[in-house]
Amino acid sequence: MSTPKDVYTFDDLRTWPQATGGIQPPPRLSVFGDPVAHSLSPQMHNPGLLEAAIDAQYVRLQILPSQLKEALQELKTQDFIGTNLTIPHKAAAIESMDDIDETARHIGAVNTVLVEDGQLIGFNSDGPGFARAIREEFSIDLHDLRIMILGAGGGAGKAVAVQAAMDHCERLVLVNRTAEKAEALAAELAPFFKNDRLVGPMERLEAIPWDDRTLAPQMDHIDLIVNATSLGMKRSDPELLPASLIQPHHFVYDMVYSPARTHLVSQAKNAGARATNGLSMLLHQGAISFEYWFNREAPLEAMRKGLHGALP
Numbered sequence: 001m002s003t004p005k006d007v008y009t010f011d012d013l014r015t016w017p018q019a020t021g022g023i024q025p026p027p028r029l030s031v032f033g034d035p036v037a038h039s040l041s042p043q044m045h046n047p048g049l050l051e052a053a054i055d056a057q058y059v060r061l062q063i064l065p066s067q068l069k070e071a072l073q074e075l076k077t078q079d080f081i082g083t084n085l086t087i088p089h090k091a092a093a094i095e096s097m098d099d100i101d102e103t104a105r106h107i108g109a110v111n112t113v114l115v116e117d118g119q120l121i122g123f124n125s126d127g128p129g130f131a132r133a134i135r136e137e138f139s140i141d142l143h144d145l146r147i148m149i150l151g152a153g154g155g156a157g158k159a160v161a162v163q164a165a166m167d168h169c170e171r172l173v174l175v176n177r178t179a180e181k182a183e184a185l186a187a188e189l190a191p192f193f194k195n196d197r198l199v200g201p202m203e204r205l206e207a208i209p210w211d212d213r214t215l216a217p218q219m220d221h222i223d224l225i226v227n228a229t230s231l232g233m234k235r236s237d238p239e240l241l242p243a244s245l246i247q248p249h250h251f252v253y254d255m256v257y258s259p260a261r262t263h264l265v266s267q268a269k270n271a272g273a274r275a276t277n278g279l280s281m282l283l284h285q286g287a288i289s290f291e292y293w294f295n296r297e298a299p300l301e302a303m304r305k306g307l308h309g310a311l312p
């Protein structure tokens with residue numbers, strides 16, 4: 001019996017029985033990405049599949065943007081249960097779906113595909129995974145929070161903003177380096193905020209420019225600050241916020257999880273705020289993908305253990 005490769009290719013997918021012959025359990029779940037070698041998803045999902053006694057395993061597939069459409073169709077022929085999609089495929093995959101759930105439609109991106117009766121069904125577990133992560137970390141629901149998203153114009157930022165809007169959060173403040181993207185998103189989300197929920201003098205939904213003087217007066221009216229930018233992964237990255245803007249009443253969620261203690265998390269803890277990195281979102285989006293594929297509760301603790309064990 002052979003072991004799976006760290007990364008498979010599109011050519012492997014087209015000849016899946018030969019490429020994976022003899023591998024047990026059979027690889028029938030994957031993550032498509034470009035690049036994909038860094039993905040921790042196999043280390044998270046495989047212990048979960050084992051714990052749930054499901055006769056399938058999860059592998060990485062290096063798929064180029066030009067190969068995406070065909071690769072998704074191959075999932076049907078090669079008897080896959082489904083796949084996850086990561087950078088850069090989440091938005092492009094939508095057009096290949098036979099059906100798509102409401103959250104993925106609002107987010108405009110698919111990160112989970114279920115193959116069912118020869119059809120590709122698209123879901124997005126990033127937003128719901130974020131909601132569960134916030135509940136686990138801070139014991140509070142998005143519904144009850146005034147939320148500021150830094151990096152609201154990126155893919156992850158949009159997923160989180162849509163989830164917050166769908167969950168009817170108290171306030172949503174969208175901030176992005178390229179301001180037009182935050183403004184466009186605010187216009188898209190406006191229909192979710194058309195009710196009479198009163199929260200004082202501030203607008204319930206705003207897109208504001210990213211400068212300290214505009215951010216400062218907002219901070220008394222925010223409970224949860226989210227970093228949805230890629231800043232914080234490298235030591236040389238510029239600071240996201242001046243420390244003086246973080247207050248003890250804030251919850252701070254940094255979607256970056258490597259390094260584990262990001263600069264933002266350190267700053268927030270020093271300011272007396274509660275803060276955590278993005279590992280819980282990674283876990284919960286994975287658990288929700290599992291639920292879409294198998295229509296049963298995910299073996300969360302086995303997945304958590306696998307994920308934590310895979311970290312450097």
Ligand code: NAP
Nearest residue numbers: 151152153154155156157177178228229230255278281282
């Ligand atoms: P993306 O679509 O490329 O978006 C990147 C975002 O970062 C954009 O809003 C971009 O602003 C902003 N940005 C980049 N450089 C910046 C800078 N120097 N100053 C200010 N803003 C900057 O990427 P993504 O897929 O949304 O991912 C964003 C981050 O979230 C990554 O670190 C990723 O690893 C993390 N993530 C974590 C999870 C999890 O489960 N924890 C899930 C998904 C993503 P512009 O629009 O102005 O370019």
